[in-house]
Amino acid sequence: MRSIVGSLAALRPIAPFAALFVLLVIFAGGGMVVIAHEADVSDASRAREAVTRGFSAALANLDAGVEMNVATAPVAETLSDPRGTPASTYSFFPFTSPASLGYHGTVVLNPDGTAFAGTRFGRPWTGPSLAAAARMIAPVAARLPTQRPASLTTLRRDERGEVLAIAVANAAPTGGDVAPASVPLRRLAILAPVVRQIVPRILPSLGVEEFRVLRPGIAKDARASDVANAVTIAVDNGSPIVFFWRPREPGRAAIARWGPVHATLLLAALVMLAVAARGSLAATRALKLLANSDSLTGLANRFAFRTELDRRLARGELPVIGMIDLNGFKAVNDEYGHLVGDDLLVAVGAELTDAAGPGDFVARLGGDEFALISPSGTAANLLAAAFTERLARPLVVGPRRLQIGAAIGLSTAQPGMAASALMGLADAELYENKHALRPWRRNSDHNGCRQAGP
Known part of the structure; x- marks a missing residue:
């Protein structure tokens, strides 16, 4: 748990960059989703407008076609001639150009709404089917005035349920051998099946996929997303008829296209962040080690010693601390130089570390001053005894065997005692013993340990 907390603390220097990165990812990903959604909505709206516009254009084309036909002289004369026959009527049908105007049937209605003549797919149209077509057209034709040019376009279902676009028009008498104004005129109607003829003609210009017409009642059962793409x-x-299409969804397509790229960039950024975090963690650990370690001996330094002592006191422990000062170190330094003196300090630090027990904490405070923290007087006595025993033997430093000693001052914490006060007591004990040149020995007074006299 402590290592996890330490790792998180080590990541603190890059936390702002990590937070910025996360925000950028959220905004970038969220922005992409929002833009994609807006693109899909916009495309669906465009498609609806295109379908409506395309269908309206097809109906307007039919209306223009029937008006153009009735404005043609041969057609107008035939429509207004009461003596005309179906055979004579067929002569003007080539003028109607069904292929170019987008319809497949032409019907001439009598004033009473019955069929007079007709063509279908460019051929004469007769029989019951023509009569049925006339019955379907008659209600539309009845809305037109009888003695002036007019036209009307609408949608109607035939007897089979198929939806037809119907454009009906009449023409005013042209003069000459025509019916008087009191005689109703014949009307011309052109027909185009919506599904079979109009839809295929407008489909290429719509920019939609799988365009189709739903059967009656299907739309109410369609999903909401489907209905959004319907007219x-x-x-x-x-x-009514419902024109339905599968949306192109350019936004979703863009996400599918650029999503892997975005994910790759995100992964690369995460790797870079992980590398940066690892580097920062290593640097933080190195700085922490440097800040808490003595660069020469590798032991804890004065700051780390004080931090550990404060931590134990804060937890309610009553540790024993020891202040250690070497005897004879200055003479070695003066005789052999600072390099040998440094090597001697390293050797002393190693001996102190080897003598320490599981609950002991050892440090170098500076110069030839060392210190220890033990959980109890017994542990402190054991550590001091082991350390002085090791220093009783010459220390091997390079080609030399050097003999030094050490003075130790121990002090046991009391409830409520501050760290500075405890260190002051240990320092006083140390210097008393050092100046009296008294060696350390094990004792068991009320503090658990002390520097005994000779």
Whole structure:
């Protein structure tokens, strides 16, 4: 747990950059999703407008076609001639150009709404099917005035339920051998099946996929996303028709296209962040080690010693601390130089570390001053005894065998005692013993340990 806390603390220097990175990822990903959604919504709206516009254009084309036909002289004369026959009527049908105007049937209605003549796919149209077509067209034709040019376009279902676009027009008498103004005129109607003829003609310009017409009643059962991509067109004499298409969803397509790139960049950024975090963690650990370690001996330094002592006192422990000062170190330094003196300090630090027990904490405070923290007087006595026993033997430093000693001052913490006071007591004990040149020995007074006299 402590290592995890330490790792998190080590990441603190890069926390602002990590937070910025996370925010950038959130905003970038969220922005991409929002933009993609808006693109899909915009494309769906564009498609609806295109379908409506395309269908309206197809109906307007039919209306223009029927108006153009009735404005053609041969057609107008035939429509207004009461003596005309179906055979004579067929002569003007080539003028109607069904292929270019987008319809497949032409019907001439009598004033009473019955069929007079007709063509289908460019051929004469007769029989019951023509009569049925006339019955379907008659209610539309009845809305037109009888003695002036007019036209009307609408949608109606035939007897089989198929939706047809119907454009009906009449022409005013042209003069000459025509019916008087009191005689109703014949009307011209052109027909185009919506699904079979109009939809295929407008489909290429819509920019949608899988465009189709739903059967009556299907739209109410469609999913909400489907209905959003549908246009409903009213029909005069029946249920409306619904034009449905599968949306292109350019936003989702863009995410599918650029999502892997975004994920790769994100992964690369995460790797870079991990590398930076690892480097920062290593640097933090190195700095922490440097800040808490003595660069010469590798032992804890004065700051780390004081931190450890404060921590134990804060937890309610009553540790024993020891202050250690070497005897004879200055003479070695003066005789052999500072390099040998440094090597001697390293050797002393190693001996102190080897003598320490599991609960002991040893440090170099500076110069030839060392210190220890033990959990009890017994542990402190054991550590001091082991250390002085090791220093009783010459220390091997390079090619030399050097003999030094050490003075130790021990002090036991009391409840409520501050660290500075405890260190002051140990220092006083140390210098008393050092100046009296008294060696350390094990004792068991009320403090648990002390420097005994001779």
